[in-house]
Amino acid sequence: MATISDVAKLAKVSVATVSRFLNDSGYVGTKSRESIENAIKELNYVPSEVARSLSTKQSDIIGLIIPDIKNPFFPELARAVEDTAFEYGYTVILCNSDENAMKEKHYLEKLTKKYVAGIILTSIIEQENHWQNVKLPIVALDRPIDSKVATVTTNNQKGAELATSYLLECGAKNLLCISGPKNMTSSQTRIEGFKAALHRNGVDAHIIESPYDFEIAEKILYDYLKANPSIDGIFACSDASAIGALKAAHRLKLRIPEDIQIVGFDGIQVGNVVTPSLTTVAQNIYLLGQTAAELLIKQIEGQKLAQESICIDPELIIRETTRKERSE
Amino acid sequence: MATISDVAKLAKVSVATVSRFLNDSGYVGTKSRESIENAIKELNYVPSEVARSLSTKQSDIIGLIIPDIKNPFFPELARAVEDTAFEYGYTVILCNSDENAMKEKHYLEKLTKKYVAGIILTSIIEQENHWQNVKLPIVALDRPIDSKVATVTTNNQKGAELATSYLLECGAKNLLCISGPKNMTSSQTRIEGFKAALHRNGVDAHIIESPYDFEIAEKILYDYLKANPSIDGIFACSDASAIGALKAAHRLKLRIPEDIQIVGFDGIQVGNVVTPSLTTVAQNIYLLGQTAAELLIKQIEGQKLAQESICIDPELIIRETTRKERSE
Numbered sequence: 001m002a003t004i005s006d007v008a009k010l011a012k013v014s015v016a017t018v019s020r021f022l023n024d025s026g027y028v029g030t031k032s033r034e035s036i037e038n039a040i041k042e043l044n045y046v047p048s049e050v051a052r053s054l055s056t057k058q059s060d061i062i063g064l065i066i067p068d069i070k071n072p073f074f075p076e077l078a079r080a081v082e083d084t085a086f087e088y089g090y091t092v093i094l095c096n097s098d099e100n101a102m103k104e105k106h107y108l109e110k111l112t113k114k115y116v117a118g119i120i121l122t123s124i125i126e127q128e129n130h131w132q133n134v135k136l137p138i139v140a141l142d143r144p145i146d147s148k149v150a151t152v153t154t155n156n157q158k159g160a161e162l163a164t165s166y167l168l169e170c171g172a173k174n175l176l177c178i179s180g181p182k183n184m185t186s187s188q189t190r191i192e193g194f195k196a197a198l199h200r201n202g203v204d205a206h207i208i209e210s211p212y213d214f215e216i217a218e219k220i221l222y223d224y225l226k227a228n229p230s231i232d233g234i235f236a237c238s239d240a241s242a243i244g245a246l247k248a249a250h251r252l253k254l255r256i257p258e259d260i261q262i263v264g265f266d267g268i269q270v271g272n273v274v275t276p277s278l279t280t281v282a283q284n285i286y287l288l289g290q291t292a293a294e295l296l297i298k299q300i301e302g303q304k305l306a307q308e309s310i311c312i313d314p315e316l317i318i319r320e321t322t323r324k325e326r327s328e
Numbered sequence: 329m330a331t332i333s334d335v336a337k338l339a340k341v342s343v344a345t346v347s348r349f350l351n352d353s354g355y356v357g358t359k360s361r362e363s364i365e366n367a368i369k370e371l372n373y374v375p376s377e378v379a380r381s382l383s384t385k386q387s388d389i390i391g392l393i394i395p396d397i398k399n400p401f402f403p404e405l406a407r408a409v410e411d412t413a414f415e416y417g418y419t420v421i422l423c424n425s426d427e428n429a430m431k432e433k434h435y436l437e438k439l440t441k442k443y444v445a446g447i448i449l450t451s452i453i454e455q456e457n458h459w460q461n462v463k464l465p466i467v468a469l470d471r472p473i474d475s476k477v478a479t480v481t482t483n484n485q486k487g488a489e490l491a492t493s494y495l496l497e498c499g500a501k502n503l504l505c506i507s508g509p510k511n512m513t514s515s516q517t518r519i520e521g522f523k524a525a526l527h528r529n530g531v532d533a534h535i536i537e538s539p540y541d542f543e544i545a546e547k548i549l550y551d552y553l554k555a556n557p558s559i560d561g562i563f564a565c566s567d568a569s570a571i572g573a574l575k576a577a578h579r580l581k582l583r584i585p586e587d588i589q590i591v592g593f594d595g596i597q598v599g600n601v602v603t604p605s606l607t608t609v610a611q612n613i614y615l616l617g618q619t620a621a622e623l624l625i626k627q628i629e630g631q632k633l634a635q636e637s638i639c640i641d642p643e644l645i646i647r648e649t650t651r652k653e654r655s656e
Contacts, residue, residue, distance in 0.1 A: 027434035061421070061443070069403045069410070072597075079398050082424055086431075091438065093389070094422040096410055103414075106355035110419065115389070115443065214601055243601055250603065269400075273542055273571055275578065275603045 002043035010043060011035035016088045026089035062296060063111035063119040065095045065104060071212070072240070072268040073285065074122075077141070080289025081120060088297050090117070097123070105130040112136060118296045121145065124184060137299035141292040143185055144309075150299065151309045152292040156186050159281040159314035160193025163235045163263040166279075166316060168201050170323045172233025172261050175205040178221070178241045180212055190237045190265060206231065210241045217244025218251075225252055225260075232260050239264035239271045239280055246274060246321065262321040267314070276320030283314045330371035338371060339363035344416045354417035390624060391439035391447040393423045393432060399540070400568070400596040401613065402450075405469070408617025409448060416625050418445070425451070433458040440464060446624045449473065452511060465627035469620040471513055472637075478627065479637045480620040484514050487609040487642035488521025491563045491591040494607075494644060496529050498651045500561025500589050503533040506549070506569045508540055518565045518593060534559065538569045545572025546579075553580055553588075560588050567592035567599045567608055574602060574649065590649040595642070604648030611642045 004022075008015045013032045020026040021036045028036070039045070062085050066074050082092045093111065097104040104123060108130045111119060118137035123145055131138055131145060140151040167175060177194045180187030191207060198205055208224055210217045217236075221244055225231060236242035242264030246256065254260050256276055264271055267282025291310055298305060318324075332350075336343045341360045348354040349364045356364070367373070390413050394402050410420045421439065425432040432451060436458045439447060446465035451473055459466055459473060468479040495503060505522045508515030519535060526533055536552055538545045545564075549572055553559060564570035570592030574584065582588050584604055592599055595610025619638055626633055646652075 026438070027431065029430070064422075068407065069397070070407050072403075075397045075400075075403045078422065079396065079424060082397070082422060091421050091423065091435075093419050094392075094406065094410060095419065096407060102357065103355065107419075110354065214597075247601070247603075269542075270598045270601055273575070273598055273602055275575075 002045040004045075006043055007036060007039045007045050010039040014087065020089050027086070059115055059117040060090045061093055061116045062090050062293070063093050063095060063107070063116040065097050065107050065111075065119065066122045067099045067124060068096050069094065072270060073266055073283075076268075076285040077122075077289040080286040081293045084290045084293035084297070088293075090297065099124045101130075108134055117300045120292050120296055124181075137296055139292045139296045139299075141288065147309075150295050150305060152288055152295065153186070153309075153311055154283040154288065155311045155313050156189040157193040157196070159265060159283070159316075160190040160235065160237075161197045162314070162316045163265065163281045164194045164197035165201075166318075166322065167233040167235060167261055167263055168197070168203065170233075170257075170261055173203075174230045175203065175233045175235065176224070176228070176231045177205060177207045178217065178234060178236040178238075178245065179207055179209050180237045180241070182209065187237045194235055210244070212238040212240045214240050214244050214247070217241035218247045219244075221245040221248035222251060225249065225254070234260065234262045236262065236264050239266040239268045239278060242278055242280065242321075243270065243274055246276075246278065256321050257323045261323060263316075265314075267317065272319070279319045279322040280317050281314045282317045284312050287312055330373040332373075334371055335364060335367045335373050338367040342415065348417050355414070387443055387445040388418045389421055389444045390418050390621070390628075391421050391423065391435070391444040393425050393435050393439075393447065394450045395427045395452060396424050397422065400598060401594055401611075404596075404613040405450075405617040408614040409621045412618045412621035412625070416621075418625065427452045429458075436462055445628045448620050448624055452509075465624055467620045467624045467627075469616065475637075478623050478633060480616055480623065481514070481637075481639055482611040482616065483639045483641050484517040485521040485524070487593060487611070487644075488518040488563065488565075489525045490642070490644045491593065491609045492522045492525035493529075494646075494650065495561040495563060495589055495591055496525070496531065498561075498585075498589055501531075502558045503531065503561045503563065504552070504556070504559045505533060505535045506545065506562060506564040506566075506573065507535055507537050508565045508569075510537065515565045522563055538572070540566040540568040542568050542572050542575070545569035546575045547572075549573040549576035550579060553577065553582070562588065562590045564590065564592050567594040567596045567606060570606055570608065570649075571598065571602055574604075574606065584649050585651045589651060591644075593642075595645065600647070607647045607650040608645055609642045610645045612640050615640055 004015055004018050008018045017032055018036055021028045064081050085092050095107040112134050120139050120141050122142045138149055140149050144151045179191050210220045234245050242262050245262055249256055249260055264278050264280035267280055271278035271280050332343055332346050336346045345360055346364055349356045392409050413420050423435040440462050448467050448469050450470045466477055468477050472479045507519050538548045562573050570590050573590055577584055577588050592606050592608035595608055599606035599608050
């Protein structure tokens with residue numbers, strides 16, 4: 001007897017889409033609708049109770065708690081979560097925590113008490129453990145909170161090693177690493193990658209701290225580069241601080257990439273718009289959000305996770321803030 | 329006898345905050361909590377049933393339907409809506425419509441049927457009228473949908489006149505206006521403002537159309553500026569197309585602002601990051617979102633609106649893509 005999976009396969013849509021079609025419980029495009037109808041006829045499929053129950057879950061709302069949607073990293077992440085939720089018939093409540101422990105706790109309590117089926121959390125607050133009271137499925141996104149909680153992150157160490165090695169290959173001799181705030185695990189891991197790449201090359205380097213903010217980074221870097229004119233290569237733990245460095249270098253009349261080379265981290269759109277355009281370690285931001293939403297929905301729908309922790313490789317995108325040819 | 333407003337006044341917080349405190353129905357900061365407790369003691373305030381009922385509304389979720397959170401205009405708007413909702417004890421469901429009539433209809437139906445108290449809608453689809461079936465409070469944000477629906481917009485005509493007059497004052501003689509998609513009212517109103525300013529000065533000009541997208545605008549402008557080298561001033565109906573024009577001018581080795589001046593529209597953050605930084609008509613994006621959320625919550629809570637339609641003035645921000653001194 002044909003199953004819902006057979007219908008999905010023949011119609012070339014997801015099982016969730018067939019489920020929504022059968023239960024009239026969410027959007028199904030005209031083309032998918034036709035394909036499903038044809039597949040049902042062809043396979044002589046009769047919906048079972050199991051197929052119907054796929055959509056009888058109590059709540060179809062996902063809570064997404066992020067620091068700030070205005071931070072250029074998060075719109076694409078939120079978009080990916082919402083697209084994936086939409087595909088499976090869920091909607092998304094957006095909460096900005098401002099990296100404030102009280103606000104994060106408030107949202108966790110409010111969402112849990114009232115209406116959500118699960119929560120995706122990007123938390124900076126590692127010393128807190130509000131989430132331990134949450135009795136719903138939860139996925140940590142971008143920033144791990146506990147080994148027992150399903151987690152989706154970028155391979156930050158590998159990304160930092162890629163960036164640093166490339167700066168060295170392009171002839172940079174005096175490297176500066178711009179780290180993020182001390183309490184961010186991802187920034188710490190990127191510094192480790194930076195150091196590992198340097199260590200293999202026997203080079204020493206400077207490390208300074210800056211928030212992930214264009215304007216503050218520009219001020220910090222202006223002073224630092226002025227006082228340390230020998231620096232000829234920068235690895236920044238975020239594109240925001242890399243762009244701040246680029247603006248500071250402009251103001252100091254340093255030529256990029258001739259006098260100083262810069263590599264960022266994140267892959268936000270504005271890196272492609274600045275002049276010269278920014279060489280960066282691009283996270284697969286969309287895939288991060290999509291994977292987190294899929295992990296959460298699987299848990300909500302009672303499926304077993306094959307992997308509790310997923311680490312996604314970033315990619316070095318070479319643009320104009322590094323020298324094209326490798327120096328010998 | 330003291331009222332909830334007296335408590336709010338003395339404690340220097342909003343009535344909504346006192347209500348949340350009394351009903352234990354949402355986040356109240358430690359400092360506000362203390363102030364409220366002191367005010368209650370000092371005024372010998374006894375909560376009335378009316379005060380309590382402020383929080384007995386059925387749903388405390390607001391639906392926000394926008395085209396795409398990845399469009400740099402919308403993160404700040406969404407943030408303002410969420411901040412305001414948070415202040416009043418509401419949460420926000422984020423929906424991306426992709427300017428797709430089917431998706432917009434799906435979300436309006438889903439949100440209305442299931443769980444929201446009201447909807448904020450940025451709709452491009454003027455020929456559609458899905459929203460007429462919505463029996464809940466609704467606010468049109470950025471793009472008007474009907475004179476009967478409460479609306480919050482920017483004064484687009486005035487903004488375009490400001491930009492165009494300034495280009496003329498700075499000595500531009502051959503002006504080009506980059507419009508947005510034809511079906512966007514806001515873009516049409518900006519073109520009217522552009523024409524009105526020109527008309528007063530007896531100048532003629534070119535108008536071309538481009539989507540609000542950096543890369544597509546760059547391609548369109550590269551070809552257009554190459555074919556029309558006499559153009560020395562551009563008013564773009566969005567910062568995205570202005571930045572596309574800036575990149576195209578760079579590629580054509582035109583000096584900005586010496587050979588060509590550019591003014592954008594929107595005031596998104598990236599305009600401040602490009603080189604040279606972009607002169608633009610900045611919308612008060614945060615105030616737009618905040619005002620829309622307040623108008624919606626007033627309707628949800630049964631208050632009468634003093635104004636059904638609010639038009640917010642934009643501001644000309646002068647940066648580096650226009651000449652500093654006025655030519656004579």
